[in-house]
Amino acid sequence: MKHVFDDGREAARTMDAEDSLRSFRDRFYLREGEIYMDGNSLGLCSKDAEANLLAVLEEWKTLGINIWSRPPVQKFLYQDHLGALTAPLIKADADEVTIHSNTTINIHTAIGTFYEPKADRYQILVDDLNFPTDRHAVDGQLRLKGIDPEKGIALVRSRDGKTLATEDIIAAMTPEVALILLPSVLYRSGQLLDMKTITHEARKRDIIIGWDLSHSIGAVPHDFKAIDPDFAVWCSYKYLNGGPGASAGLYINRRHFEKPAGLPGWHGNVKETQFQLNHRLDKAAYAGGWQSGTQHVLSMAPLEGSLKMYEEAGMDRLREKSLKLTAYLRFLIESRLEAYGFSVGTPYEDENRGGHIALEHEDALRINEALKDAGVVPDFRFPNVIRLAPVPLYVGFEDVYELVQRIEIIMDQKKYENYDNKVGPVA
Ligand SMILES: Cc1ncc(COP(=O)(O)O)c(C=O)c1O
Incomplete structure (x- = not known):
């Protein structure tokens, strides 16, 4: 489905307000201020699971x-x-x-x-x-x-x-x-x-x-x-x-x-x-x-x-929101992050993409580390991919907006230059 997005925090908030799955978020242990983008590696704990x-x-x-x-x-x-x-x-x-x-x-x-x-x-x-x-x-x-x-x-x-x-x-x-x-x-x-x-x-x-x-x-x-x-x-x-x-x-x-x-x-x-x-x-x-x-x-x-x-929640509703979240993330990357040398490695069409976006950059490893210190949980995969999974049960559109804001700050202030090009035991 073709989505048309608006680049602004208010637009993100409106999409959250219209989201019929929004209340599921309150059933997860999300940490205040943290943006969890790693649910494709380890999903968050819910109160239901606990x-x-x-x-x-x-x-x-x-x-x-x-x-x-x-x-x-x-x-x-x-x-x-x-x-x-x-x-x-x-x-x-x-x-x-x-x-x-x-x-x-x-x-x-x-x-x-x-x-x-x-x-x-x-x-x-x-x-x-x-x-x-x-x-x-x-x-x-x-x-x-x-x-x-x-x-x-x-x-x-x-x-x-x-x-x-x-x-x-x-x-x-x-x-x-x-x-x-x-x-x-x-x-x-x-x-x-x-x-x-x-x-x-x-x-x-x-x-x-x-x-x-x-x-x-x-x-x-x-x-x-x-x-x-x-x-x-x-x-x-x-x-x-x-x-x-x-x-x-x-x-x-x-x-x-x-x-x-x-x-x-x-x-x-x-x-x-x-x-x-x-x-x-x-x-x-x-x-x-x-x-x-x-x-x-x-x-x-x-x-x-x-x-x-x-x-x-129902799988069809989850998929619909997931596709909208990943399309929105792609839109923000293309409109705001390409200037910093980022690109998207995930296929464009809905029928060809799963639940995450592969954000590519030649300095991906160091940017990934800087993101962790900026309160984002992404992960890195060789050679140049930061994986970002906006999981529809607990991630909202404003989270995606805020994620891109934090990436922009890291790039503007070259914060990633403070990190080594080394992967820890768990990337
Ligand atoms: C495609 C795929 N298969 C299997 C696994 C891991 O399997 P296991 O649960 O046995 O560690 C992963 C882990 O990320 C995976 O991505």
Whole structure:
């Protein structure tokens, strides 16, 4: 959608006043004067998440072992309950989603399940811009099958170091490719890939395809009934605000429910017979069959509180506000910051961008440090990107206006020159 913006604080305030999601902000722990732009890395704590965590702690205190079996939410089935709360965000069936472990392990689980190399079809197609853990997991899975990653990887390369072209991805789907793993939104530039076209092209060629939704779930609504991928994984601590290290998500398309799990464990057993403790696994025929060991209940409880907010807010309203916020940020960058040497590395069109803006500058690292001292929480990604995520649940239009004001002051006063060009242990 084309937005026309006005460059002034009053215009930002008017947009905040008209925002139907505005009241959600009061349910988050925002620090006075701070502008939080890092919700694509670690989402903020909400009072809802906190209350749910405290409630589950209370259950542990009062129920002991009975926490597993006592209604209303038996924690033995917590992964199903949270799966059902998450499924609407991607328009999947409730039993196609389970909450489990971390994203890296879920990639291992999914590839361990779906990668069945043959003599003439053994490659895994990946891109050169994805987050490194995806590649580490793919390389590890190739090695486990006795395949040298040098031979087993089919790599689609970015032409500009920022984005991927759909036609290049399709051209890389050669007869040797058995499986594809791609990110829905690129973690650095924020490009949203055309998941539907790419998935359909893969399925036409009988290639298994899975998506890493870490940078889109909770920011971009997905329609998995229309996209129809084989599997997907995601982090719950970014836009889903589930808390540091919150249990991750795994989607298994129901056409695969009968397949054996790649990393099986006793929690993937049919629930009715799990406690018969048989050595022969009777794998459950739904996404819960991909569970391995005991659920990380205390890393799931805040997520439950947070997911209920998504139910209230609705993904379509969130996406609409998110697109308006990122379009507004782009407008202010183009009208006020280009003169200082800034540019935007995120695709322009709504359908090609996720929830953050990649602000580029040759001095990005030092400017990022100066921003932190000016009360902004951004993050830096090599070589020249400051990522700015105006998360619609808790960031407003005046925050974006104020962010750009603070960047202008840093540039006018050359404050960034007081910082080293060095990255700390967490960028
Ligand atoms: C695309 C993507 N996948 C996975 C991860 C991290 O996975 P894990 O939760 O296993 O650390 C990240 C972290 O930022 C990511 O950007």
